[in-house]
Amino acid sequence: MTAIDATAGSRDPAAWIHERAVTPGRRFTNGLANAWMVGSVLVALVPLVVIIVYVLSKGAGVISWSFLTKNLPIVTQFEGGGIAPAIVGTLVITATAALMAIPLGLLAAVYLNEYGRRGRVPSVVRFMSDVMTGVPSIVMGLFIATIWVSSGMHFGYSGLAGSLALACLMLPIVIRSCEEMLRLVPDDLRQASDALGARRWRTVTKVVLPAALPGIVSGAMLAIARAAGETAPLLFTIGVTKTINSNPLHGTNTTLSQEIWFNAQTPFSAAHDRAWGCALTLIAIVFVCTVVARIVSNRFATRA
Amino acid sequence: MTALAPAPDADLGADLGANRNAGDVWVDRLFRAITLVAGLLVLAILALIAYTAITKAWPAFRHQGPSFVFSRTWDPNVNHFGALDFIYGTMLTAAIAVGIAVPLSLGIALFITELAPTRVRSGVTYVIDLLAAIPSVVYGFWALAILTSPAANVYQHIADTLGRLPLLSSFFGGPVVGASFMTAGLILAVMIVPIITSLSREVLLTVSQDDKNAALAMGATRWETLRVAVFPRVRSGLIGAVMLGLGRAMGETIAVALVIGSSHQITSHVFRSGDTMASVIAHNFPEAVDLPKAALIGLGVVLFVITIIVNVIARAIANRSSVLRGSAR
Numbered sequence: 213m214t215a216i217d218a219t220a221g222s223r224d225p226a227a228w229i230h231e232r233a234v235t236p237g238r239r240f241t242n243g244l245a246n247a248w249m250v251g252s253v254l255v256a257l258v259p260l261v262v263i264i265v266y267v268l269s270k271g272a273g274v275i276s277w278s279f280l281t282k283n284l285p286i287v288t289q290f291e292g293g294g295i296a297p298a299i300v301g302t303l304v305i306t307a308t309a310a311l312m313a314i315p316l317g318l319l320a321a322v323y324l325n326e327y328g329r330r331g332r333v334p335s336v337v338r339f340m341s342d343v344m345t346g347v348p349s350i351v352m353g354l355f356i357a358t359i360w361v362s363s364g365m366h367f368g369y370s371g372l373a374g375s376l377a378l379a380c381l382m383l384p385i386v387i388r389s390c391e392e393m394l395r396l397v398p399d400d401l402r403q404a405s406d407a408l409g410a411r412r413w414r415t416v417t418k419v420v421l422p423a424a425l426p427g428i429v430s431g432a433m434l435a436i437a438r439a440a441g442e443t444a445p446l447l448f449t450i451g452v453t454k455t456i457n458s459n460p461l462h463g464t465n466t467t468l469s470q471e472i473w474f475n476a477q478t479p480f481s482a483a484h485d486r487a488w489g490c491a492l493t494l495i496a497i498v499f500v501c502t503v504v505a506r507i508v509s510n511r512f513a514t515r516a
Numbered sequence: 517m518t519a520l521a522p523a524p525d526a527d528l529g530a531d532l533g534a535n536r537n538a539g540d541v542w543v544d545r546l547f548r549a550i551t552l553v554a555g556l557l558v559l560a561i562l563a564l565i566a567y568t569a570i571t572k573a574w575p576a577f578r579h580q581g582p583s584f585v586f587s588r589t590w591d592p593n594v595n596h597f598g599a600l601d602f603i604y605g606t607m608l609t610a611a612i613a614v615g616i617a618v619p620l621s622l623g624i625a626l627f628i629t630e631l632a633p634t635r636v637r638s639g640v641t642y643v644i645d646l647l648a649a650i651p652s653v654v655y656g657f658w659a660l661a662i663l664t665s666p667a668a669n670v671y672q673h674i675a676d677t678l679g680r681l682p683l684l685s686s687f688f689g690g691p692v693v694g695a696s697f698m699t700a701g702l703i704l705a706v707m708i709v710p711i712i713t714s715l716s717r718e719v720l721l722t723v724s725q726d727d728k729n730a731a732l733a734m735g736a737t738r739w740e741t742l743r744v745a746v747f748p749r750v751r752s753g754l755i756g757a758v759m760l761g762l763g764r765a766m767g768e769t770i771a772v773a774l775v776i777g778s779s780h781q782i783t784s785h786v787f788r789s790g791d792t793m794a795s796v797i798a799h800n801f802p803e804a805v806d807l808p809k810a811a812l813i814g815l816g817v818v819l820f821v822i823t824i825i826v827n828v829i830a831r832a833i834a835n836r837s838s839v840l841r842g843s844a845r
Contacts, residue, residue: 263654266658267658317554387558412548413548
């Protein structure tokens with residue numbers, strides 16, 4: 213290295229070689245490629261910034277204490293009322309879905325990574341769970357609507373029906389992220405536990421899961437964030453309500469996403485204002501989940 | 517390492533090894549069985565979706581026959597259900613979305629893996645992931661309330677200029693509307709950029725630095741390095757990533773339903789309004805009964821089958837390059 217430096221004088225050798233070898237045409241093509249890469253990032257930033265600015269500026273004017281705590285107005289056309297039922301519904305329905313999808317997804321991931329790393333059944337499960345992430349959310353809604361709400365078991369609209377649809381959507385995402393986190397746990401830990409004479413289930417519950425916990429929590433928060441913003445699985449499953457219903461098992465319900473959907477389709481400015489308020493509240497909930505996931509996973513990364 | 521390692525946790529060791537007896541064997545088998553059931557649940561749910569959807573849609577399929585997917589008339593009042601317009605709408609919007617999103621996503625992924633300094637890298641990744649965090653309905657509402665009217669003006673300009681040219685006029689000619697295939701495709705493009713980007717990024721990270729260094733040492737510029745050392749290695753992985761994005765674009769419902777304008781037509785003109793399978797279901801299912809309801813479930817079946825096929829092919833391609841078992845959020 214020093215020898216080259218000596219021959220090239222004070223100049224950086226890489227730059228020197230570069231200057232001598234690269235014709236203007238090649239340099240231009242390379243510059244064009246660099247511009248494409250940087251430009252892509254900038255172009256992708258535009259919708260993100262514009263949407264967030266619009267939601268903040270339009271939503272902030274609407275949100276007040278009474279907007280957040282009052283029941284929905286009977287007629288969407290006029291100002292007044294609040295969105296409390298939608299906030300409660302979003303939280304309750306998403307939490308119920310998470311209670312179903314996260315434990316099941318974690319168990320499935322334990323099966324895939326701890327009991328069945330190889331073999332036919334695990335690889336089929338793994339493949340189909342990947343495929344299941346691609347099933348459109350509206351199909352999940354149709355599925356629960358036909359099997360649970362109307363024809364199948366006739367349970368009718370309820371928060372639980374919406375939660376079931378969301379849980380179907382979350383399950384493959386949770387499996388995927390949990391399996392990824394379990395795979396990050398070094399095999400040394402498992403072998404050490406085996407050497408102490410532990411059965412596999414003890415190794416999993418006492419050694420592997422505690423080690424992977426921050427990653428699992430972070431993945432779960434991202435799945436929750438995704439589910440909280442979903443609309444399509446809820447349209448045919450939870451019905452509508454104007455008052456707070458905190459019981460997911462009984463009665464119709466509503467969510468922020470569904471209120472945006474309803475209000476957006478009306479031509480009334482009061483309804484649009486309400487939708488902006490809902491959008492800001494929803495984005496705040498989703499971003500809090502995302503940021504929590506980020507913080508947890510960062511802590512995991514620095515510790516590992 | 518060994519000298520400085522903390523003393524093993526005596527309690528944990530005792531706890532772990534304590535119950536190596538017959539009872540513990542059964543607990544282990546039970547635990548294994550429970551996790552297996554949880555794993556098989558995925559297969560059960562997929563099978564159940566297919567079974568219920570097909571049985572509930574059967575009356576419409578039997579009533580309509582193969583013309584369900586080949587006829588262009590969808591009129592619940594006379595019980596005629598031909599979904600071709602909606603299938604076309606789904607394909608066209610997804611194609612527009614992929615056409616716009618792929619160059620963007622690939623550029624961003626290359627920026628992250630090849631160009632960006634380490635400190636910028638994670639920031640850009642995080643910001644692109646934020647695009648995925650914005651709910652679909654918010655995209656749709658924003659596009660409907662804010663984007664459609666300025667978009668219509670831009671479309672009008674494009675139609676006035678390109679519409680005069682012979683070939684392009686059949687794609688970009690007037691009359692134009694704001695809520696159109698193009699607007700839906702644009703919003704879909706924004707929504708699938710994060711997925712294609714994160715998958716492409718993982719594929720690109722699998723190319724060994726040695727290969728790139730070899731090309732650089734031969735005097736290649738960064739772009740030439742990408743062409744000779746990177747792209748040939750990642751082709752199948754990138755195709756898999758793009759197809760997963762395509763699958764997502766075809767299944768996306770709410771944002772499209774808000775901005776596509778809901779009209780039945782098959783046209784190559786991208787500035788006209790149309791409808792997709794998903795948006796028709798979203799708009800009409802709550803009020804539908806009997807045969808029209810079965811027909812809408814039938815649309816769901818068609819959509820399910822198409823997206824499953826796209827996803828299976830994408831996963832098969834991606835698994836063959838064996839790197840894409842990564843984030844598919």
